Amino acid sequence: MPPSGRLRADAARNRTALLKAVEELLAHHHPAQISMDLVATTAGVGKGTVFHRFGSRDGLMLALIQERAHDLGVAITDGPPPLGPGAPARARLLAFLSAIVDLVSRNKGLLAALGPAIATPTDQGPREAHPVYRTWHGHIAGLAGQERPDLDTDMLAHVLLASVHSEPILDTLARGEGERLDRTLRDLVTALLPERPAPERPDPERPDPEGPGAT
Amino acid sequence: MPPSGRLRADAARNRTALLKAVEELLAHHHPAQISMDLVATTAGVGKGTVFHRFGSRDGLMLALIQERAHDLGVAITDGPPPLGPGAPARARLLAFLSAIVDLVSRNKGLLAALGPAIATPTDQGPREAHPVYRTWHGHIAGLAGQERPDLDTDMLAHVLLASVHSEPILDTLARGEGERLDRTLRDLVTALLPERPAPERPDPERPDPEGPGAT
DNA sequence: GACGTTACTGGACCGCCGGTCCAGTTGTCG
């Protein structure tokens, strides 16, 4: 998903190599100990290339996240239900949460990098969240608000999303226990949102386990 | 709360000055842009002193957190209900969450520092959570487990605590909207835990709003 | 297919930061 203008052949190749290198490194090392030099070396390019293309460390991390999140973004706006429009809000929300947990689990360490980069210190004042976070947050808040307009769904969305930046939870995900997080989030949402037909069996809206997301 | 042995007079004075300096700086600047040199200068001591006493940047941050969290720790083990033992688990849990939100709100930026320092990269393998986090997490999981042993309360506790490391939520707290987080967490917990008498009015167990915590 | 333009490349370089070290100093105890 390169930016608007086409890239020169070698530039595109290096861009891909860099993103792949970062992903690989993130899978095995803590983000704090991944230097830009290391990324460049792993990708087989010079450090100047990294900064020329991505501007900064955060830019690199955010580009990776944006790329991995792109498919999910398309799925929730144009895809088929229950992720896409058409299904009831509650079912869409459950599907979306599962998709996010899935996305984060399959890209181990991806969100660990997002944590530091999620907000850019615009100046000295408050900060601005990254587009990907804004999209996810808005989607959750919107869906929840359809069912429970009485709640502070804005804050609720932040709380639900917070789980995928939390170090202890990311550790758990890294150990392959992503389903525990998924189930816990589902429990929270089902407890909070009214379930129209049956009061106890949330299984029907279980989303397709291999939905959109990274490849 | 100096470590076991008593401190030399000047050492104790400098320790206090350093913690106060960090707290002050955290209130006005993003943790990432607070250097150890700056802390030392602000406190009026040399950098060597900082490292001699606290070992590392994380050590300094954790010492500050531990000091602020101490009162709350005492309150939940020995204090009066609803925070301390004696009250029903659900009421204690609600009181505890309010106390944490209160603690974090009053120490703006304190937990922003915890985020990076919450887990120490023990070696290369997994990480170990800080005692303060372990205590909080265990308390929440234990209380929730008394009411809903069927849930994955271990993960639930992580999810609830995640909200106080989340950058967007910390921003909200910094703007003085701590009550929103408090209310949202209460909504989550009351939705999840059975309420024995009436099915809709969680007000009675509202804890004392000015409980224990930092001064 | 040769050529000039232009964007890309990559390694040397910079300033800063966390952390170390040790000579000098100052509190404490017999």
Next chain:
DNA sequence: CGACAACTGGACCGGCGGTCCAGTAACGTC
């Protein structure tokens, strides 16, 4: 009051994110 140990603090180190610019190689033009 003296001696010892603990504390102090600034010079110093390795490494990091980020900059710079001379060399290079891809693309449009004829």
